[in-house]
Amino acid sequence: MKEFKGSIDRLRVNGERLRQTMETMSKIGRTKGGGVQRLALSDEDKEARDLFIKWLKELNLEILIDQMGNIFGKRKGKRDDFTPVITGSHLDSQPKGGRFDGVLGVMGALEVLRTLEENKIDTERPIIIVDWTNEEGSRFAPAMVGSGVWSGSLDTEWVYNRTDASGKRFEDELKRIGYKGEFPCKSFPIYAYYEYHIEQGPILERENKIIGAPKGIVCLHWYDIYVEGEANQVGPTPMEGRHDALCAAAEMILKVNELPSKVKGDLVATVGEINNYPNSRNIIPDKVHFTVDIRSWDDQLALEAWKILEKEFKAISEKRGCPIRVEETWKVEHSPFDKRLVQRVLDNAQRLGYPSLYMVSGAGHDASYMNQVAPTAMIFVPSINGRSHVEVENTKWEDCEAGVNVLLHCILQSANER
Numbered sequence: 001m002k003e004f005k006g007s008i009d010r011l012r013v014n015g016e017r018l019r020q021t022m023e024t025m026s027k028i029g030r031t032k033g034g035g036v037q038r039l040a041l042s043d044e045d046k047e048a049r050d051l052f053i054k055w056l057k058e059l060n061l062e063i064l065i066d067q068m069g070n071i072f073g074k075r076k077g078k079r080d081d082f083t084p085v086i087t088g089s090h091l092d093s094q095p096k097g098g099r100f101d102g103v104l105g106v107m108g109a110l111e112v113l114r115t116l117e118e119n120k121i122d123t124e125r126p127i128i129i130v131d132w133t134n135e136e137g138s139r140f141a142p143a144m145v146g147s148g149v150w151s152g153s154l155d156t157e158w159v160y161n162r163t164d165a166s167g168k169r170f171e172d173e174l175k176r177i178g179y180k181g182e183f184p185c186k187s188f189p190i191y192a193y194y195e196y197h198i199e200q201g202p203i204l205e206r207e208n209k210i211i212g213a214p215k216g217i218v219c220l221h222w223y224d225i226y227v228e229g230e231a232n233q234v235g236p237t238p239m240e241g242r243h244d245a246l247c248a249a250a251e252m253i254l255k256v257n258e259l260p261s262k263v264k265g266d267l268v269a270t271v272g273e274i275n276n277y278p279n280s281r282n283i284i285p286d287k288v289h290f291t292v293d294i295r296s297w298d299d300q301l302a303l304e305a306w307k308i309l310e311k312e313f314k315a316i317s318e319k320r321g322c323p324i325r326v327e328e329t330w331k332v333e334h335s336p337f338d339k340r341l342v343q344r345v346l347d348n349a350q351r352l353g354y355p356s357l358y359m360v361s362g363a364g365h366d367a368s369y370m371n372q373v374a375p376t377a378m379i380f381v382p383s384i385n386g387r388s389h390v391e392v393e394n395t396k397w398e399d400c401e402a403g404v405n406v407l408l409h410c411i412l413q414s415a416n417e418r
């Protein structure tokens with residue numbers, strides 16, 4: 001290992017090492033269709049965390065695990081009393097998810113630290129790499145709970161008591177995998193937060209750009225709807241007078257899909273999860289649970305849209321004699337990032353010769369919560385065919401490398417600012 005003698009502007013990460021690290025990590029929870037399944041606090045999540053910590057130890061980082069299981073690795077600065085630069089993302093995945101969502105931001109940050117280490121480059125400020133717990137919110141709703149508690153937006157006990165579909169508590173599962181740390185989950189002053197991620201949409205590819213610099217993240221509103229009907233034998237029970245919870249839910253779900261066309265402004269609305277009970281072909285369903293996800297850059301528009309939906313749900317519920325209960329599970333406001341850091345992402349992309357685009361993030365990220373407590377920016381790279389949260393999720397290795405080079409220089413500049 002020799003010291004980097006050239007101009008620091010010419011420093012680049014090792015793309016081949018990044019690819020190998022990503023490929024090693026993607027063996028954990030690998031699915032038949034070529035994706036990964038590492039649900040939060042599962043055995044696969046534990047295995048990924050163990051490997052991550054092994055790699056952090058090789059860099060002699062100071063490792064800290066907090067009470068939410070967030071993992072931090074600190075590289076000392078020349079001025080260790082200066083506030084640190086933080087970078088990272090998440091290692092958990094969706095069910096049958098992709099190999100890049102989240103993990104690229106953690107392995108990319110690791111590649112930055114490895115590059116600094118092998119070139120013996122010290123920075124003024126400390127640099128901290130982070131893996132946030134349960135970003136996906138698929139097993140335990142809501143999403144982004146590690147950064148949510150850390151930033152002071154979510155309550156620890158509330159998160160500990162969230163349960164998965166089989167009734168297992170978050171805290172019990174966190175303990176079971178050995179990642180309920182000692183350290184309080186609480187923000188400390190930080191100088192800048194960068195999160196590197198795949199775009200998860202089609203825009204960069206369509207525009208022929210390599211780097212995306214989101215101006216921020218849309219708002220995310222989650223609701224859980226419980227519809228009550230009356231179960232009965234399907235044969236002898238006449239069609240008239242039935243209270244079929246699934247039919248009521250079906251009508252409601254179509255209203256969710258039609259919602260964006262009824263409002264003035266950009267908004268997306270989705271039902272992604274549905275549970276039907278007792279789920280037998282010869283029993284009229286008496287209970288249905290489904291989820292609603294509404295996102296927009298305009299928080300007010302998302303709230304107004306929900307009001308429209310609520311009225312429509314109520315009318316369907318009355319017409320079919322199927323009472324409903326609504327839980328407002330989660331709300332995160334839209335998150336406009338730090339202008340100076342976003343500009344830094346664009347400037348570095350230009351300097352390194354990567355075509356870039358100023359855009360909006362439609363996906364949620366830990367950066368939403370981090371933005372509430374620290375100057376924050378993200379770096380996006382293209383998703384092939386705009387596919388994500390699926391096993392075929394993919395990004396060209398050269399684009400992955402480009403994104404880490406931008407991350408490297410953003411971090412170097414922030415970490416050397418006094």
Ligand code: GLV
Pocket residue numbers: 135136143362363364365
């Ligand atoms: C996070 O994965 C999201 O739901 O956008």
Ligand code: MN
Pocket residue numbers: 090101102135197364365
């Ligand atoms: Mn993600």
Ligand code: MN
Pocket residue numbers: 094101136389
């Ligand atoms: Mn995701």
